[in-house]
Amino acid sequence: MEQKELQVAALKNGTVIDHIPTEQLFKVVSLLGVQQLTTQVTIGYGLDSKKMGKKGILKIADKFFEQDEINRISLIAPSVKLNIIRDYEVVEKQLVYLPDELLGLVKCNNPKCITNNEPMRTRFKVIDKEKITLQCHYCEMKTKKEEIVLL
Numbered sequence: 001m002e003q004k005e006l007q008v009a010a011l012k013n014g015t016v017i018d019h020i021p022t023e024q025l026f027k028v029v030s031l032l033g034v035q036q037l038t039t040q041v042t043i044g045y046g047l048d049s050k051k052m053g054k055k056g057i058l059k060i061a062d063k064f065f066e067q068d069e070i071n072r073i074s075l076i077a078p079s080v081k082l083n084i085i086r087d088y089e090v091v092e093k094q095l096v097y098l099p100d101e102l103l104g105l106v107k108c109n110n111p112k113c114i115t116n117n118e119p120m121r122t123r124f125k126v127i128d129k130e131k132i133t134l135q136c137h138y139c140e141m142k143t144k145k146e147e148i149v150l151l
Contacts, residue, residue: 009040009042010088011059011061011085011088012061012085012087012088013061013062013085013086013087014039014059014060014061014062014063014064014085015058015059015060015063015064015065015082015083015084015085016057016058016059016060016082016083016085017057017058017060017073017080017081017082018055018057018080018081018082018083019049019051019052019055019057019079019080019081020055020056020057020058020077020080021052021055021056021077021079022045022046022054022055022056024056024076024077025043025045025056025058027076027077028056028058028073028076028077028080029043029058031072031073031076031150032058032060032065032069032072032073034058034060037060037063039060039061039062039063040059040060040061041058041059041060041061042057042058042059043056043057043058044056044057044058044059064084065082068103068104068105070082070094070096071098071099071102071105072105072150073096074096074097074098074099075098075102075105075106075132075145075148075150077096078096078097078098078129078132079095079096080096081093081094081095081096082094082095082096097129098126098129098132099126100125100126101123101124101125101126102122102123102124102126102134103121103122103123104121104122104123104151105122105124105150105151106122106124106134106143106148106149106150106151107122107149107150107151108122108124108136108138108139108141108143109141109143109147109149110136110139110141112139113136113138113139113141114138114139115136115138122136122151123136123137123138124136124137124143125137127142131144131145132144132145132148133145134148
């Protein structure tokens with residue numbers, strides 16, 4: 001039996017975000033503003049994965065992410081892998097992880113919090129990395145994953 005495979009062009013330079021949970025793929029696309037990019041973007045949805053069953057993947061040409069962008073990804077999909085590509089070679093692999101503290105990425109849900117009433121940067125301590133629970137540094141209000149509002 002003949003087996004056919006569709007090949008996606010290799011990236012010369014850019015980033016591959018791999019092992020995105022399928023249900024989070026389009027949240028990651030939106031979060032990173034991929035639709036505004038002018039470079040080549042390949043989105044793979046529902047791909048077979050030995051580790052996850054099904055997964056998503058993003059290949060973005062000529063884009064290298066800053067740490068705050070990687071931290072944003074970690075809030076939605078904390079188990080993704082970033083592969084940095086230069087001249088068609090993987091030069092770096094990063095496992096995305098949720099840091100201990102998030103600065104200026106999440107809105108505090110407490111309307112009385114100083115960060116909602118004064119022009120200042122939010123600051124959250126990550127108190128549970130598995131369930132993703134954050135605590136505001138200023139008012140100490142706890143925020144669960146499903147309540148997180150990104151700035």
